[in-house]
Amino acid sequence: MALNGKIAVVTGAALGIGKAMTEILLQNGATVVLLDVNEAAGKSLKEALDKQYGREKTLFLNCDVESEEHIKAAFQKTVETFGGIDILCNNAGILNERTWEKMISINLVGAIRVAYLALQHMNKLAGGRGGVIVNTASMAGLGPLMSCPVYTATKHGVVGFTRAMAAASTASGYGIRFNALCPGFVQTDLFSAIPSNLGHYSHLADATQQMADMMGTLTVSLVAECLLELVNDETKNGEALLVTTNGNKYITFPVFTLSRGP
Known part of the structure; x- marks a missing residue:
């Protein structure tokens, strides 16, 4: 997919991986709508991007992925402003085993909610x-991160949902x-806060x-480059796509086929 003229929406866009995704999409010609619950960081990033790419290339909207109303309004505003949606980077997420129910709500339920509401405009x-x-x-969506069992569960859910939706869409x-x-450890605020969460x-x-010391930590820009591969x-x-400091790998899963009985 050539990105020139495409409209992309990024959730969790204000910081970390989402910010890097936003920047690489803009660098490759896309127009980007930034969705984030962190209004201060979102507006600050929007101002910086305006100076580099012009005001018309981005739109920031305060959006909580736990709120169906927020997401619906954000997608409606995107379509009204730019005419449609071509790319969704469903990126918003947290890591906090102390507030595990909220983590499920954001990481898994939120991702499903955003995808389903995007379908109404993209389908x-x-x-x-x-x-x-x-x-x-995350790599925790492919194998267990023992200190983060609920985070692991949410990311396994995201991988499963993605694969099932790909088949359903086809x-x-x-x-x-x-x-x-599915990145490994990434140099972000989320990573830095793991010990306290x-x-x-x-x-x-x-x-x-x-x-983390053994595996090494990824830069957000490297993760964003892999996003570009999956989009293009x-x-x-x-x-x-598993992304590590030792290289990237597309995961091979067991294949289940429907078979008729005698």
């Missing part, structure tokens, strides 16, 4: 243009590709840090 069967949805998962003719981005598993903080490559659908 070719509903008059949309089709496009691509990339859900930000079978139904939605015209939308779905892929999951482990709740019952705070005694495993040292083991988690040792794992039209052959990628239902993929989970």
